[in-house]
Amino acid sequence: MLHRLAASLRRPAAAPFAATVRCISSGSVNISVPLNFWAGKRWSSQEKCNIEKVYEPATGRVLCHLEPCGASEVNQAVKAAKSAFGHWSKMSGMERARIMIEAAHIIESRREEIAEIEVVNNGKSITEARLDVDSARLCIEYFAGLASTLAGQHVQLPGGSFAYTRREPLGVCVGIGAWNYPFQIAAWKSAPALACGNSMVFKPSPVTPVTAVMLAEIYAKAGAPEGLLNVVQGGQETGSLLCHHPDVAKVSFTGSVSTGKKIMEMASKGVKPVTLELGGKSPLLIFQDSDLENAVRGALMANFLSQGQVCSNGTRVFVQKDILPTFVEEVVKRTCAIEIGDPLLESTRMGALVSQSHLEKVLSFVDQAKKEGAAVLCGGEPFVPSDPKLRGGYYMTPCVLGDCTDEMTSVKEEIFGPVMSVLSFETEEEVLLRANDTTMGLAAGVFTRDVKRAHRVVEHLKAGSCFINNYNITPVEVPFGGFKMSGIGRENGQVTVEHYSQLKSVYVEMGDVDSLF
Ligand SMILES: NC(=O)c1ccc[n+]([C@@H]2O[C@H](COP(=O)([O-])OP(=O)(O)OC[C@H]3O[C@@H](n4cnc5c(N)ncnc54)[C@H](O)[C@@H]3O)[C@@H](O)[C@H]2O)c1
Numbered sequence: 001m002l003h004r005l006a007a008s009l010r011r012p013a014a015a016p017f018a019a020t021v022r023c024i025s026s027g028s029v030n031i032s033v034p035l036n037f038w039a040g041k042r043w044s045s046q047e048k049c050n051i052e053k054v055y056e057p058a059t060g061r062v063l064c065h066l067e068p069c070g071a072s073e074v075n076q077a078v079k080a081a082k083s084a085f086g087h088w089s090k091m092s093g094m095e096r097a098r099i100m101i102e103a104a105h106i107i108e109s110r111r112e113e114i115a116e117i118e119v120v121n122n123g124k125s126i127t128e129a130r131l132d133v134d135s136a137r138l139c140i141e142y143f144a145g146l147a148s149t150l151a152g153q154h155v156q157l158p159g160g161s162f163a164y165t166r167r168e169p170l171g172v173c174v175g176i177g178a179w180n181y182p183f184q185i186a187a188w189k190s191a192p193a194l195a196c197g198n199s200m201v202f203k204p205s206p207v208t209p210v211t212a213v214m215l216a217e218i219y220a221k222a223g224a225p226e227g228l229l230n231v232v233q234g235g236q237e238t239g240s241l242l243c244h245h246p247d248v249a250k251v252s253f254t255g256s257v258s259t260g261k262k263i264m265e266m267a268s269k270g271v272k273p274v275t276l277e278l279g280g281k282s283p284l285l286i287f288q289d290s291d292l293e294n295a296v297r298g299a300l301m302a303n304f305l306s307q308g309q310v311c312s313n314g315t316r317v318f319v320q321k322d323i324l325p326t327f328v329e330e331v332v333k334r335t336c337a338i339e340i341g342d343p344l345l346e347s348t349r350m351g352a353l354v355s356q357s358h359l360e361k362v363l364s365f366v367d368q369a370k371k372e373g374a375a376v377l378c379g380g381e382p383f384v385p386s387d388p389k390l391r392g393g394y395y396m397t398p399c400v401l402g403d404c405t406d407e408m409t410s411v412k413e414e415i416f417g418p419v420m421s422v423l424s425f426e427t428e429e430e431v432l433l434r435a436n437d438t439t440m441g442l443a444a445g446v447f448t449r450d451v452k453r454a455h456r457v458v459e460h461l462k463a464g465s466c467f468i469n470n471y472n473i474t475p476v477e478v479p480f481g482g483f484k485m486s487g488i489g490r491e492n493g494q495v496t497v498e499h500y501s502q503l504k505s506v507y508v509e510m511g512d513v514d515s516l517f
C-alpha cells in the first residue's frame with residue numbers, strides 16, 4: 001500500500017507499491033501538502049510572503065511552492081525542539097536507540113517512495129537516490145548503535161577523592177542543508193545529534209524542500225517525542241534566524257564555502273560550535289602502474305555521480321604522462337556511453353542538473369575552459385531528451401576536458417557539474433605539489449599498484465578523505481569532512497559524537513576542604 005505521504009501527493013492513480021513498479025512518473029507529481037514540520041505536525045507558513053516556485057529538474061515543471069518561514073515560525077520550531085529536548089535528553093541511550101532503529105526500519109520499508117520523491121525534486125537517477133536513502137538509513141542505524149555507548153571517565157584523585165566526566169548533549173541543534181543530497185544530509189545531521197540526546201531544527205535548501213520533512217515524520221512515527229526533529233523551509237533569511245536564535249546551541253551546515261563563512265560568523269555571536277561541510281576541488285592522482293580499468297572506473301565515479309554535483313568529486317584528474325592517451329581514450333569512450341534522460345527510468349545513469357540557473361553556470365564553465373585553451377574531448381553541451389515531457393528539463397552531456405593546465409578556471413574553481421578536467425604529470429613530487437595547490441581539501445584519491453607509494457602519497461595529500469584505488473565511497477562508520485576551507489568538524493564515524501556533545505567534569509571530595517583562608 002502507498003504510504004500516507006505518497007497518498008497526499010496529487011497525481012494520477014498509481015500502481016500499488018512494489019520495488020520494481022514505478023509509483024510515479026516524471027511530470028506527474030504536484031505537491032500541495034505543507035512542507036514545514038514542528039511539534040509533530042506539518043504546517044503551512046503563516047506569512048505567505050516571498051513564496052518561491054520549486055521545480056522538477058527532469059521536466060522543468062513547477063513541483064510545489066516554497067513558503068519561507070519567518071521569525072514567529074522559527075520560534076515555534078525552536079520552542080518545539082526545546083520541549084522535546086527536555087524528554088529526549090533524559091532518556092537512556094538504549095531508549096533513544098530503540099526509536100532510532102524503528103525509524104531506520106520505516107525508512108527501509110519506504111525506500112522506494114522516498115527515493116522517487118528525491119528524484120522528482122532533485123533530478124538524480126533513481127539508482128543513485130536509492131543508495132542515498134540507504135546511506136541515510138545506515139547512518140541512523142550506526143548512531144543508534146553508538147547511543148548506548150556514550151560514557152564518561154572515572155579519574156582517581158589523592159585521598160580517595162575522585163572525578164568523573166559526563167558526556168552531555170548540547171541542546172537544540174540546527175541543521176542547514178544543501179540541495180545535492182537532501183534526504184541523506186538531513187539524516188547525516190540528525191542521526192548523530194539525536195543519538196547524543198539533542199533535538200534538531202533542520203532547514204533544507206529552498207531548491208529541494210520535499211524529503212527532509214518525510215524524515216521528520218518518520219522519526220515521529222517511530223515514537224520520538226513531539227518536536228525532536230523539526231523542519232522549517234526557507235532560504236538565507238530563515239537560515240540566519242536559526243543561526244542567531246538564542247535557544248540554539250549548535251549549527252551544522254552543509255553548503256558552499258561562502259555561505260559557510262557567514263554561518264561561522266553568525267554562530268560566533270553566540271559562541272556556538274559549528275560543523276561545516278563545504279566545497280571541494282579535489283585531486284585524483286593516477287600513476288602509470290595503476291590497474292587502468294579500475295582507474296577509469298574510479299575517475300568516472302569521482303566525477304559523474306549526481307550529475308557531478310558532489311562536494312567530494314575528484315575533478316582534477318592528474319594522469320601520469322605515459323598512460324595519458326590510453327586513459328583519455330577509455331574515459332571519453334565510457335563518458336559518451338553514459339545514458340542521460342528520465343531519472344526515474346532504471347536504465348538512466350545521468351539525470352537532470354538541479355536547476356536551469358545551475359545548468360547555465362556549469363555550461364559557462366565549459367565555455368570559459370574552451371576560451372582558456374582546454375580541449376573539449378566530449379560533452380559539455382545542453383542535452384534535449386527525445387521524450388517530449390522532458391524537453392524543459394535541465395540536462396547536459398557529461399564533459400571531459402583535455403589539455404588542461406593548473407591556472408585554468410575549470411581547474412581552480414568548483415564547477416559542481418559533470419565536468420572532468422584531465423591534467424598530465426611526470427613525477428610524484430611534482431603532482432603532490434600541484435594536487436595540494438588549492439585552498440580546499442575535502443577529498444583526494446590515488447590509483448597505483450605500489451602499496452608504498454599509495455601510503456606515502458596519502459600522507460602528503462592535504463585532504464580530509466583520501467581514497468586509495470577507489471573514489472567517492474562514504475561508509476557511515478568512517479568520518480567525513482574537510483581540511484583547509486573545505487570545512488570544520490566531521491560527519492559520520494565515532495568522532496562525530498564529540499561534535500554533538502559536551503563533557504562535564506565532576507570533582508568529588510572524600511575528605512575535608514583544605515582551605516587557605
Ligand atoms: N562537504 C560536504 O559534505 C558537502 C555536501 C554537499 C554540498 N556541499 C557544497 O554545497 C555547495 C552547493 O550547495 P548549495 O548551493 O545548496 O550551497 P549554499 O551555500 O548556497 O546553500 C546551502 C544552504 O545554506 C542556506 N543559506 C544560504 N545563505 C545563508 C545564510 N546567509 N544564512 C543561513 N543559511 C543560508 C541555503 O538556503 C541552503 O539551505 C557546494 O559548494 C558543495 O560543494 C558540501
Ligand SMILES: C[N+](C)(C)CCCC=O
Pocket residue numbers: 180181305309310311312472473474
Ligand atoms: C556519498 N557521496 C557521493 C560521497 C556524497 C557525499 C556528500 C557530498 O556531497
